[in-house]
Amino acid sequence: xxxxxxxxxxxxxxxxxxxxxxxxxxxxxxxxxxxxxxxxxxxxxxxxxxxxxxxxxxxxxxxxxxxxxxxxxxxxxxxxxxxxxxxxxxxxxxxxxxxxxxxxxxxxxxxxxxxxxxxxxxxxxxxxxxxxxxxxxxxxxxxxxxxxxxxxxxxxxxxxxxxxxxxxxxxxxxxxxxxxxxxxxxxxxxxxxxxxxxxxxxxxxxxxxxxxxxxxxxxxxxxxxxxxxxxxxxxxxxxxxxxxxxxxxxxxxxxxxxxxxxxxxxxxxxxxxxxxxxxxxxxxxxxxxxxxxxxxxxxxxxxxxxxxxxxxxxxxxxx
Numbered sequence: 421x422x423x424x425x426x427x428x429x430x431x432x433x434x435x436x437x438x439x440x441x442x443x444x445x446x447x448x449x450x451x452x453x454x455x456x457x458x459x460x461x462x463x464x465x466x467x468x469x470x471x472x473x474x475x476x477x478x479x480x481x482x483x484x485x486x487x488x489x490x491x492x493x494x495x496x497x498x499x500x501x502x503x504x505x506x507x508x509x510x511x512x513x514x515x516x517x518x519x520x521x522x523x524x525x526x527x528x529x530x531x532x533x534x535x536x537x538x539x540x541x542x543x544x545x546x547x548x549x550x551x552x553x554x555x556x557x558x559x560x561x562x563x564x565x566x567x568x569x570x571x572x573x574x575x576x577x578x579x580x581x582x583x584x585x586x587x588x589x590x591x592x593x594x595x596x597x598x599x600x601x602x603x604x605x606x607x608x609x610x611x612x613x614x615x616x617x618x619x620x621x622x623x624x625x626x627x628x629x630x631x632x633x634x635x636x637x638x639x640x641x642x643x644x645x646x647x648x649x650x651x652x653x654x655x656x657x658x659x660x661x662x663x664x665x666x667x668x669x670x671x672x673x674x675x676x677x678x679x680x681x682x683x684x685x686x687x688x689x690x691x692x693x694x695x696x697x698x699x700x701x702x703x704x705x706x707x708x709x710x711x712x713x714x715x716x717x718x719x720x721x722x723x724x725x726x727x728x729x730x731x732x733x734x735x736x737x738x739x
Contacts, residue, residue, distance in 0.1 A: 471501075488518050558574075618649075626642045654680065664677075678699055
């Protein structure tokens with residue numbers, strides 16, 4: 421088994437060194453090749469320092485790397501060059517939101533107001549930016565009232581989305597019911613699943629709901645349904661492994677999911693390959709397999725040398 425992991429790590433080094441399969445910065449971002457993406461984008465910016473799209477890509481790479489200050493700075497640069505771009509405002513708001521989650525309460529309050537401003541601006545610039553409407557809905561549901569939280573406003577976003585995507589709207593309605601404590605949230609989540617062309621994502625959202633409510637057996641069943649349902653990529657394997665890790669359940673199953681995810685071509689931007697290697701290392705470490713965990717942490721760093729959680733974890737298991 422360890423020989424196999426060493427061989428897999430060698431392949432990671434070779435692919436990272438060659439970098440021929442993914443040539444565009446967007447492809448490198450999607451593949452989770454953070455170091456190569458940064459090199460390529462910065463080289464492009466040296467030729468055209470006013471490329472707003474390149475700064476947006478940098479924002480998203482740093483977002484993957486959990487370098488929130490860098491992501492915010494690059495998001496601000498993209499907007500300064502192209503202030504009417506809805507997607508750029510959305511990504512800046514996301515970066516500010518993640519920094520807020522990792523800040524002290526005083527700093528988080530100030531950032532939260534900025535998040536709300538960016539999400540609302542993204543929707544104002546493009547009413548059909550459904551991702552922005554979903555993120556704005558989540559803000560309205562999670563933020564306290566004095567920071568602009570408002571469940572009725574979240575429902576209004578769902579009402580608009582329902583004209584275009586019943587499943588996505590159903591998910592937001594479910595989240596509203598969950599926050600209101602009506603007892604109807606599970607029913608709404610299942611309605612979203614029933615109306616979805618690709619239900620895998622909504623099975624996973626139901627799994628998250630079960631975890632939040634302490635129904636861990638139901639959570640595992642929903643994860644299995646998500647993986648078994650038709651889906652355009654293998655992101656349910658990544659999401660399912662992450663959820664099982666957080667819940668402290670079925671680590672062998674989570675490890676298998678990540679191996680399957682990493683064995684497929686075309687990982688998703690929201691599940692970068694380096695982070696999948698890191699999660700695999702965490703799971704192996706929790707099972708006492710420190711040497712195999714070190715291999716996975718090193719694989720993550722080969723793709724993303726600035727990813728501090730993997731660097732800290734490798735130092736920990738190497739002691």
